Amino acid sequence: MKKFLKAPNNHKLTPLLLAAYTRNRAMFEVVEEMGSELMWRFGDIECRVYELTELDSLIAPNFNQKSLLEFIVEEKVYECITPVVYQLMRDKWDAYGRKIYYIWLFLHLTDLALLACIVCGKLSLWPAWATTLVFHNITHFIQIGEHLLKRDGSFMKEYVTAKLLSVV
Numbered sequence: 001m002k003k004f005l006k007a008p009n010n011h012k013l014t015p016l017l018l019a020a021y022t023r024n025r026a027m028f029e030v031v032e033e034m035g036s037e038l039m040w041r042f043g044d045i046e047c048r049v050y051e052l053t054e055l056d057s058l059i060a061p062n063f064n065q066k067s068l069l070e071f072i073v074e075e076k077v078y079e080c081i082t083p084v085v086y087q088l089m090r091d092k093w094d095a096y097g098r099k100i101y102y103i104w105l106f107l108h109l110t111d112l113a114l115l116a117c118i119v120c121g122k123l124s125l126w127p128a129w130a131t132t133l134v135f136h137n138i139t140h141f142i143q144i145g146e147h148l149l150k151r152d153g154s155f156m157k158e159y160v161t162a163k164l165l166s167v168v
Helices: 004-006 015-021 024-032 069-074 085-122 125-148 153-167
Strands: 037-041 046-048
Touching: 004 015, 004 024, 015 024, 015 069, 024 037, 069 085
Parallel strands: none
Antiparallel strands: 037 046
């Protein structure tokens, strides 16, 4: 039965993604539970193990699948955020998102503070220009890193061409 839960249809949707696509929460919960494995049960309390190959956006591309998290974000299918999906999102936020968010927040607040100092006349243009240049380069390094992680070789050609055109 589990092999049918991984089989995609003609539109490359597995039963879990199809349930999310139709926004049918009851069907989604049934398919999600069928894909899990019961480890133990003690009265009303049970421990289940869920396979993350279809849920996690870092694992699914290795199996040529679209992940459930990507699908929820792209299609805005918020009805299918179950406790399992919520816990996965929470764990990913704690592991990756929070650090990146606070770094970006710090950089943007620093940039705004320097801009406010320049407008008020409390700061000369040189430190602000240097900070803006550093902030701009950090942004481009992050963009390059994202595309290198996706192994998108065409991006480098477009990026270098755009940078050369913007310098001239």
